[in-house]
Amino acid sequence: MAIWLDKNSKIIVQGITGREGLFHTQRMLAYRTPIVGGVTPGKGGSSVEGGIPVFNTVHDAVAKTGATHTIIFVPPAFAADALYEAHDAGIGFAACITEGIPVHDMLRVVATTAGMRILGPNCPGIVSPGKALVGIMPGHIFKEGRVGMISRSGTLTYEIVDNLTKAGLGQSTCVGIGGDPIIGTTFVDALRAFANDPETDAIVLCGEIGGSDEEDAAAFIHDHLPDKPVVAFIGGRSAPRGKRLGHAGAIISGNFGTPESKLAAFAAAGVPVADRPSQIPDVVKSRLSGAKR
């Protein structure tokens, strides 16, 4: 098992004929991801990659393929519209890769798309190793296994997953929640799903400075995850205040979003925080070998 994505998911790609959309469709297919179609308005009736049908609308795609999942590669000005369209067509899970969507578009989207899980925006996607990859992550670093991973960053996830895989710790599902201020799926949403997944034995949570998602995650772990080990990492601990470093959400404003606040929250929840990605496999192993919080 895995969370949110498995072999039976039926995936469409919104923006499938664009440069990014097509490139990553090829990579996802190479990972044997069950992609059943794509959407580009005006290109309905054509196909890409030797038989993946392209539709004009998400509604057409859902009617013809029974799609359950979508991945969105459309430009920022059209991404909110794409999310609404997916929701209206009955899609249950949408991974939004697009970076630079106006925050207020996302405020409206999250308030009006109940029933559809949105991952991102500005996220690397999700992979259930050995089953399916819906995103832009490099498939070869992942390995099937029993560690769940949640992260706000893309490349830092690769760094940590690479360490886990090389240490023999495979992954059940890796979820990139995205680096924007307003995101559809939070750490707590992913923790809740992993808590209920019998094939996830431990969870690695990779946070970063800014916001209070890590503090909320720590409180949730303390209250609801007494039996599943969680190991955390926080990126940007050496960052100065007031500087925005790459991710729109990674900024320390005043005393809000500081690493100190996040470290204190994890300490209070009994969650070990690794100082370096390279330490994470050992901490996970020691937690798995019986040491309960």
Add this chain to the structure above:
Amino acid sequence: MKLMEYQGKELFRRVGIPTPRGHFAKSADDVAAFVAANPGSWVLKSQVLMGGRGKAGGIKFADDPNQARAIASELLGKVLKSVQNPEGERVGSLLVEEKVAIESEAYVSITIDRAAKKPVVIVTAQGGMDVEEVAAHDPDAIAKLWIDAAAGFWPFVARRLAFAAKLPLGFHKTFPGVVGGLYSLFMDYGANLVEINPLVLSKDGAVIASDAKVDLDDNALYKHPELKDWKAEAPVDEDQAAAVAIGLGLSNYAKLDGNIGVIANGAGLGMGTMDAIRNAGGSAANFLDIGGGAQADLVKKSYNLVVSDPKVKSMFINIFGGITRGDQVARGIVEALAGGDIRKVPLVVRLTGTNEKEGRAILAAAGMNPVETMDEGAKTAVELARA
């Protein structure tokens, strides 16, 4: 994009929030002519983005054209300094406004609550003060309510806030209109923050926005092309301008205080690399994220940008290739080092992931030997900076 007061008030008027009668001016002659044509008591307000403008001497009063001309001449071109902005900011323009007889001052703002994923309205009857100080000393004086973006703004939200914050009764009739206007500005223009501090109740019973603080989401500016003149006039952040000049995103480069240059792919790995350098006893001179799928040319330009900072003593290029290809990165590094006209610093490269073999071969042919891990790279970069 942060707006000047006069720009914020222009947007306030568009959404029906009352502002004082006023005149925007860039010269002392213009100020004097306005006061001559409109006799009375006027406030001359320096148009700057920094906080603490009043304490820094940027706000003065004038009762006649000669006095107005003298004060305007003094303020225009002056560099204002405050605790919040020790480097100072030069005054390029003034807002001349009618002096309002104040009965009471309140505070109202709307911002984004990330955890709630909703707009939040914050109100206090203690206007004219730093709201963070009010929050620290008298938290009960602050009232907050969240707006459901699906339902939009309804006046009851403002009524509840007015009662909860104990606003004087004189505010109550007009307050929902002010908050409603502020909310439509917030949503339609895509603001990170809209703030009125103070919102004044005048002696004759009018409710007026005496100041305006508006910070717009850069990603939403395309929706209002009429604001492009303001964008062109806005002070430029040097780091952001340097990033955009070489084709990076606005916030992909930031100078820091240390002496070890950093280039990484991805914001998370960039921050992780800074942290690794600190763990190894050093300090990063910058954050630079080359983004996903960078080509050799961008890598070369990024190298040149990082070494253009004279305090950089060594550099750590840390790449975990997903959509970024190791051969492209390696080619960019070799091209950068082949350029004769730029400063060279001792360099450590860590190259892993997509096309890492090809990348390593390119570096080896140029006499470079990449390290295997991030920890090792950070340690080496720190040693090189000390040498």
